[in-house]
Amino acid sequence: MSSEVIVSAQGLCKYYRIYRQPYHRLLQCLSGGRFRLFREVQAVRGCSFEVRRGECLGIIGRNGAGKSTVLQLLAGTISPTSGTLSIRGRIAALLELGSGFNPEFTGRENIFMYGAILGLSPEKIRERCQSIIDFSGIGDAVDQPVKTYSSGMAMRLAFSVVAHIDADILIIDEALAVGDVVFVQKCYAFLREFIRDHTVILVTHDVAAVRDLCDRVIWLNEGRVMESGLPAKVTDDYLAFCYEERQGASRIEPAAAPEAEEKVSSDVRGEIWKDHPEAVPKYAFFAFDENAPSFGRGGARIRDISLSDREGRRLDECLGGEQVRLVLRIDVLEEMKSPIVGFAFRNSRGENIFGDNSFELYRDRPCAMAPGEVLEAVFEFEMPRLHPGEYTLHAAVADGTQDEHVQHQWFHNALTIRSFYNGKTGVMVGIPMRRIELRKVPGDPDPLQDS
Amino acid sequence: MNNFFLLDQMVRRNIQSRFRGNVLGWLWSFLMPLLMLTVYTVVFGGFFKSRWGTDIGENKMVFATALFSGITLYNIFSESVAVSTTCISGSVNYVKKVRFQLELLPLSQTLSTFLLSLSWLLLLLVCTALVFRGLCWSWLLLPFTLLPLVLFSAGVAFFTASLGVYFRDLQYLVGVFLQMLFFLSPVFYRLGSLPDEYRRILRFNPLVWFMELNRQVLFYRLMPEYSRLPAAGEYLMCFLLGGGAFLLGWLWFNWTKKGFADVL
Structure with missing residues (x-):
């Protein structure tokens, strides 16, 4: 893309001076540099990036990585300590949706106020007021005080105002997570349209949104650019980094899984996904955490849980629809007459998405265990496509029957799985599809047409 | 140009927000001064039998009227300053989240205070x-005696608004200071x-x-004490005070506002 550079930052630095008392700031100002009353915090240290017209830049990073500081620098509410920042065009910063709203006033009055703050002239606001209200979809509520709005309504109104100011550059900070599905889709549609000949800078933790909208991503860590490039690559590395930090260096190394080998999905879309790598439902698995909380009698201990492919190679990622093998190794400490092993995948809201246990298959031929033996439980299944997000694996070992048993160990959050999936089917679990077909069939003649 | 629109919007909001949700709404802007005037009349005219300079007849309301004129002016100043002291620290969003001409905050507070006091002035004239x-x-x-006062109030408001960010204690100090100023100004004495x-x-x-100038104009020939109109010099003095304070306050505010985002 050879379009013009809209935002250009070179070696951007922002050092915050933290003053113990607010008035120290003033004394510092008056002292002319004779003494130092502050502690320096380097929020952004040498960031360089460019954004062109028609481009959407994503900025990701963990809390405190300097994202907000970069945004504030872009928005012009703070000035850089060093480095240069050149911006061509009018910038509209949405650093916090609706932060300019006054709850006592009606939506309409707030449209005027917010519009004025964002730099829209009175005639333009009057002209676009109706269109803003229509976009927000809040209807007659616009003449009610904002304090009677739900937070979603307020956000929708705020976003609508922003969508109607003639900005060249739109800066959005964690703003798209609000509103209902319909509105979020509207926002996305608006943004896609807007990106065509404007510029958007999106700052978020929401990796899915970044993958969806952005052309390029920079990943900030401790005020520095860790990586910049295509969304898929940068977000993968970013997530891996996050989990490594959290779990120590325990991320499973891909055990002898050769790079070149193609992963096979049993889903009918397997072939299509080869050509559209961004659409592939992917999972990243993270190592079994034996210190995860668990409860139970303790007569058996789950020593290891792993996910592997059919050949028994440990996986650290897989595709939706791929055959995976879940293996649980359990140290038996007490005699068990009829052990049951089970697992469940749970989403971030705590709902069990799918799972199973060994009871029915072994009810008539229990696999009795003596102390000191090791029990291995294997579940082989096809990985469904899941909503993007984080899932946890819960596993348990018990002795008895489905209805009456002794729980020996029940593991919460034994394993974390991250799903990356851009396909929007609107279901929780997308089971592997063997066949999807659209075809024209000869239609029945319309009886009314003939007469 | 847009700043004027913004200022206009902010002043409207400020004023409206005082009456939003009250049962009597706008009526309060006249009820308040009327009730105050009644109180002054009863207390000073009835109980204390206070006299404003030379006795002119038995009208109990002479003192109350003179007092009311002083209080009206004092209120314009004190309210602008008091509200402005916390107006920046109370609007962190405007400092950190959007690009915004922060001068508008104290300025709009001063202007709305003045506009709200117009009902007091009207009642005073009646x-x-x-x-x-x-x-x-x-x-x-x-208008020419009020303009310098508004300018002066805005100037001081700039100072306290800026300093209020750096010294949070200022809001209490300002309260004491304004109370002191009340007694050091010819509000209820001549x-x-x-x-x-x-x-x-x-x-x-x-x-x-400002108060002397205002009373001379207001009570010209109505009271024996105010038999002459203010000289040009007094006008000039008022304008110098008002304009000077405004200019200095503006400069100070602009010089110090860079640091607001650092300490809020």
């Missing part, structure tokens, strides 16, 4: 006309009734100039 049974052409000069040396010291309080 009351004066009733008490003294007459109007006076000199009232046409009132400057002329003081001994010369006190008068000279009191002249260091800029409010004295």
Whole structure:
């Protein structure tokens, strides 16, 4: 893309001076540099990036990585300590949706106020007021005080105002997570349209949104650019980094899984996904955490849980629809007459998405265990496509029957799985599809047409 | 250009927000001063039998009217300053989240305070006309006596707004200071009734100039004490005080506002 550079930052630095008392700031100002009353915090240290017209830049990073500081620098509410920042065009910063709203006033009055703050002239606001209200979809509520709005309504109104100011550059900070599905889709549609000949800078933790909208991503860590490039690559590395930090260096190394080998999905879309790598439902698995909380009698201990492919190679990622093998190794400490092993995948809201246990298959031929033996439980299944997000694996070992048993160990959050999936089917679990077909069939003649 | 629109919007909001949700709404802007005037009349005219300079007849309301004129001016100043002291620290969003001309915050507070006090001024004129049974052409000069006061209030508001960010304690100090100023200004006494040396010291309080100027115009020929119109020099002094304070406050505010985001 050879379009013009809209935002250009070179070696951007922002050092915050933290003053113990607010008035120290003033004394510092008056002292002319004779003494130092502050502690320096380097929020952004040498960031360089460019954004062109028609481009959407994503900025990701963990809390405190300097994202907000970069945004504030872009928005012009703070000035850089060093480095240069050149911006061509009018910038509209949405650093916090609706932060300019006054709850006592009606939506309409707030449209005027917010519009004025964002730099829209009175005639333009009057002209676009109706269109803003229509976009927000809040209807007659616009003449009610904002304090009677739900937070979603307020956000929708705020976003609508922003969508109607003639900005060249739109800066959005964690703003798209609000509103209902319909509105979020509207926002996305608006943004896609807007990106065509404007510029958007999106700052978020929401990796899915970044993958969806952005052309390029920079990943900030401790005020520095860790990586910049295509969304898929940068977000993968970013997530891996996050989990490594959290779990120590325990991320499973891909055990002898050769790079070149193609992963096979049993889903009918397997072939299509080869050509559209961004659409592939992917999972990243993270190592079994034996210190995860668990409860139970303790007569058996789950020593290891792993996910592997059919050949028994440990996986650290897989595709939706791929055959995976879940293996649980359990140290038996007490005699068990009829052990049951089970697992469940749970989403971030705590709902069990799918799972199973060994009871029915072994009810008539229990696999009795003596102390000191090791029990291995294997579940082989096809990985469904899941909503993007984080899932946890819960596993348990018990002795008895489905209805009456002794729980020996029940593991919460034994394993974390991250799903990356851009396909929007609107279901929780997308089971592997063997066949999807659209075809024209000869239609029945319309009886009314003939007469 | 857009800043004017923004200022206009902010002043509207400020004013509206005072009456939003009240049962009587806008009526309060007239009820408040009316009730206050009644209180003054009863207390000072009825209980204390206070006299404003030379006794002119038995009208209990003369003192109350003069007092009311002082209080109206004092309120314009004190409210602008008091509200402005916390207006920046109370609007962190405007400092950190959007690009915004922060000068507009104290400025809009001052302007809305002034506009709200117009009802007090109106009542003051009506009351004066009733008490003294007459109007006076000199009232046409009132805008010129009020403008310097508004400028002065805005100037001081700039200072306290800026300093209030750096010294959170300022809001309490300002309260005490304003109370002190109330007694050091000729609100419920006449400057002329003081001994010369006190008068000279009191002249260091800029409010004295504004209040005296205002009373001379307001009560010109209505009261024996105010038999002459203010000289050009007094006008000039008021404008210098007002304009000077505004300019200095503006400069100070602009110089210090860079640091707001660092400490909020």
